[in-house]
Amino acid sequence: xxxxxxxxxxxxxxxxxxxxxxxxxxxxxxxxxxxxxxxxxxxxxxxxxxxxxxxxxxxxxxxxxxxxxxxxxxxxxxxxxxxxxxxxxxxxxxxxxxxxxxxxxxxxxxxxxxxxxxxxxxxxxxxxxxxxxxxxxxxxxxxxxxxxxxxxxxxxxxxxxxxxxxxxxxxxxxxxxxxxxxxxxxxxxxxxxxxxxxxxxxxxxxxxxxxxxxxxxxxxxxxxxxxxxxxxxxxxxxxxxxxxxxxxxxxxxxxxxxxxxxxxxxxxxxxxxxxxxxxxxxxxxxxxxxxxxxxxxxxxxxxxxxxxxxxxxxxxxxxxxxxxx
Numbered sequence: 303x304x305x306x307x308x309x310x311x312x313x314x315x316x317x318x319x320x321x322x323x324x325x326x327x328x329x330x331x332x333x334x335x336x337x338x339x340x341x342x343x344x345x346x347x348x349x350x351x352x353x354x355x356x357x358x359x360x361x362x363x364x365x366x367x368x369x370x371x372x373x374x375x376x377x378x379x380x381x382x383x384x385x386x387x388x389x390x391x392x393x394x395x396x397x398x399x400x401x402x403x404x405x406x407x408x409x410x411x412x413x414x415x416x417x418x419x420x421x422x423x424x425x426x427x428x429x430x431x432x433x434x435x436x437x438x439x440x441x442x443x444x445x446x447x448x449x450x451x452x453x454x455x456x457x458x459x460x461x462x463x464x465x466x467x468x469x470x471x472x473x474x475x476x477x478x479x480x481x482x483x484x485x486x487x488x489x490x491x492x493x494x495x496x497x498x499x500x501x502x503x504x505x506x507x508x509x510x511x512x513x514x515x516x517x518x519x520x521x522x523x524x525x526x527x528x529x530x531x532x533x534x535x536x537x538x539x540x541x542x543x544x545x546x547x548x549x550x551x552x553x554x555x556x557x558x559x560x561x562x563x564x565x566x567x568x569x570x571x572x573x574x575x576x577x578x579x580x581x582x583x584x585x586x587x588x589x590x591x592x593x594x595x596x597x598x599x600x601x602x603x604x605x606x607x608x609x610x611x612x613x614x615x616x617x618x619x620x621x622x623x624x625x626x627x
Contacts, residue, residue: 304329304597307360307390309381310372311336311345314395318424319372320349322589328597332367335360357381361388368418368600371395375476379404382419386411391418391600393592396480398613402621405614412610418599420592420606421613423484425537427591430550433559433570434541435488443543443563448523449490450540451482454532458505467530472624473508475501478528479623481537483616484608485552489541491520492612493619499626504531509627516619556587 306323308315311334323329335354336342346353354360361369361384368391371381379399385392386408398421399405412419425431438446455478457467467477483493498515510530515523537553546563557572580587598604 304600305332305365305367306330307333307335307363307366307369308345308372309335309357309360309369310395311338311341312372315370315372316345316348317584318586318589319370320345321585322593325585325590326593326597329593332365333360333363358384361385361390366390368393368596370422375400379408382408383411386415386417386419389415389417391596393420393422393596395422396484396613397421397476397617397620398610399617402614402617405610405617409610409614418596418606419610420596420599421608421610422592423480423608424586424588424592425481425552426484426488426588426607427595428485428550428552428556428586428588429572429591430556430559430570431485431539431552434539434548434550437548437559437561438489438541438543442546442561443541443548444545446490446520446522446541446543448525448542449486450525450538450542451486452527452536452538453478453481454527454529454537455535456532457510457530459535468506468508471508472620472627473503473506474510474512474528474530475620475623475627477530479512479526479620480616482524482526482528483619484612485539486518486524487612487615490522490524491518492615493517493524494519496619496622496626497523499623501627506530514623552588553586554581 331349331351333352334345335357339355342353369385371394375397382392382394398408493516495517497517501509501512504510512528514526539550541548549560559570561568599606
């Protein structure tokens with residue numbers, strides 16, 4: 303049993319992480335921490351476990367094997383380093399650090415400690431994305447020439463408990479682009495350059511909408527659209543190959559992939575009825591799969607699907623776009 307200490311008791315923890323942990327027999331919440339005493343008490347009671355208002359006390363708890371860091375991004379780097387220094391494995395919400403240099407510090411500390419560090423990019427573990435990747439790898443649509451990716455959400459509906467998203471200059475870029483880059487890399491390679499960029503502000507004083515075309519180290523174009531201001535949330539991925547195309551909707555249809563090839567269409571579907579029940583309970587399968595993977599990484603049974611180097615590459619692209627803005 304992997305005993306977790308959860309640092310940060312905000313909305314992402316209560317809406318998604320705790321629900322996922324309950325569905326994974328191999329992991330359990332052994333302690334929680336948050337600077338807000340009321341949030342700490344509420345979540346600790348919900349999990350029937352210990353609560354701390356100082357995360358250092360949680361790190362000093364000998365009953366904790368690993369920590370889950372769900373705090374604002376500015377705190378991540380120090381918390382990850384402190385956790386590694388305390389002998390704890392780490393699952394940390396993106397980004398691991400706000401800079402590439404910070405990621406390299408984490409990588410050095412990870413190598414010295416021999417502990418697992420998994421950047422939390424949950425959509426990588428979406429069932430339909432796994433199927434989509436398998437279809438691409440098997441040559442179903444031929445060589446990939448372009449990906450079209452759309453991540454749209456409504457920040458007002460989400461109602462985050464902290465305001466870090468609207469206080470940094472790059473806004474939606476830091477919040478949403480990592481999702482896009484984490485799921486596109488296995489299919490198209492790592493983004494290395496920016497070909498086109500257009501951004502604007504609809505509802506916030508920071509960038510809340512963007513359209514950009516990136517190019518990967520495999521020469522594949524990534525046509526990306528990011529938004530905080532759309533009414534209906536979606537995360538669409540389209541793979542355009544020379545012999546066909548694939549479509550998936552990772553957020554709302556995590557078990558379905560559509561294939562179009564040589565004028566014919568085919569839809570792969572799994573778990574439709576059970577997914578509708580999970581949808582209303584905010585139980586996206588990617589979070590559960592992420593925790594199963596984390597447990598197996600800690601036990602040395604799997605290599606991490608997302609590494610510190612992958613995170614550094616994502617941050618490098620964000621830095622490049624931020625400079626252009």
